[in-house]
Amino acid sequence: MIAPALIGAALVIIVSWRIARARRRARELDQPFPEEWHALLARVPLWRRVPPPVRAPVEHAAQRLLARVSFIGCNGLTVTDEMRLVIAAQAALLVAHRDSRAYDALYSVLVYPGEFVVEDRDEDEFGLVTVGRRALSGQAIDVSRIVLSWEDIEAGFTGDDGYNVVLHEFAHYLDHLAEGALTDGGALAPSAARWHATLESAYEALCDAVDRGEDSLIDPYGAEDLAEFFATATEVFFERAREFRVAHPGLHAELCEFYGVDPAAWP
Ligand SMILES: [Zn+2]
Numbered sequence: 001m002i003a004p005a006l007i008g009a010a011l012v013i014i015v016s017w018r019i020a021r022a023r024r025r026a027r028e029l030d031q032p033f034p035e036e037w038h039a040l041l042a043r044v045p046l047w048r049r050v051p052p053p054v055r056a057p058v059e060h061a062a063q064r065l066l067a068r069v070s071f072i073g074c075n076g077l078t079v080t081d082e083m084r085l086v087i088a089a090q091a092a093l094l095v096a097h098r099d100s101r102a103y104d105a106l107y108s109v110l111v112y113p114g115e116f117v118v119e120d121r122d123e124d125e126f127g128l129v130t131v132g133r134r135a136l137s138g139q140a141i142d143v144s145r146i147v148l149s150w151e152d153i154e155a156g157f158t159g160d161d162g163y164n165v166v167l168h169e170f171a172h173y174l175d176h177l178a179e180g181a182l183t184d185g186g187a188l189a190p191s192a193a194r195w196h197a198t199l200e201s202a203y204e205a206l207c208d209a210v211d212r213g214e215d216s217l218i219d220p221y222g223a224e225d226l227a228e229f230f231a232t233a234t235e236v237f238f239e240r241a242r243e244f245r246v247a248h249p250g251l252h253a254e255l256c257e258f259y260g261v262d263p264a265a266w267p
Helices: 004-030 035-041 045-049 052-068 081-093 150-158 165-177 192-211 226-239 241-247 249-259
Strands: 070-073 108-112 116-123 129-136 138-140 145-149
Touching: 035 081, 045 081, 052 081, 070 081, 081 108, 081 150, 081 165, 138 165, 145 150, 145 165, 150 165, 165 226, 192 226, 192 249, 226 241, 226 249, 241 249
Parallel strands: 070 108, 108 145
Antiparallel strands: 116 129, 138 145
8 A cells, every 4th residue: 555645745746846837838938939930930931921910929829839748759850949840830820819728738749750651440331441551741640649740841831832731730630629510510609500501612612623623722632521621721721821712712701710810911
């Protein structure tokens, strides 16, 4: 049997550690966004377009994420400050103007040097299970872990091409956080019916375009299902904002309301 004194001592250590951690986080959040961080973020085309009044809350949300979340390098990768910052700043764009605490449930971001392989388990209608392997550029496993390929993050630096694995996976995270309510038609705030109707009609339009073999602004991968559609539409909403507003005015308006920003109005 463990002596009560030992349990008491362990509790004191845990409580003290938690208080120290909370104080450290509060101190980090009080610091202004360091000047050198602006230089590190300058290579991210999306970040360069974010106007200063929009940036301030994003910087705060990024600092909150950096103070709370562990970044873990995988397959021998050493995660640099630049990597952490590039991921946190872009992820923060999604939450800064709606709920800067949205990433508080996130525990770790795993970063691979390039694509990583996961095992896929598929069960058909007859109960036949097939196990395969897939190479991924990112994965939002649940609300506690997000996995990213640094090579694919860097591939997004070439311009506003509508490809942004950070926005994609963190959009999945927000859907997971809402327990899938953003994309499965479940209960969501007052404008839920309009949100789902708009999302579904734009999704159907993408599926039709893909079936007809037509080019689409949103990546054809978005035709997989509504969850992938929401994640791929989010990438284009931020990265090719003006084209997105013209092509999908209804969805653009919904995403403006959801994310609390209008990237089509940015320079
Ligand atoms: Zn996805």
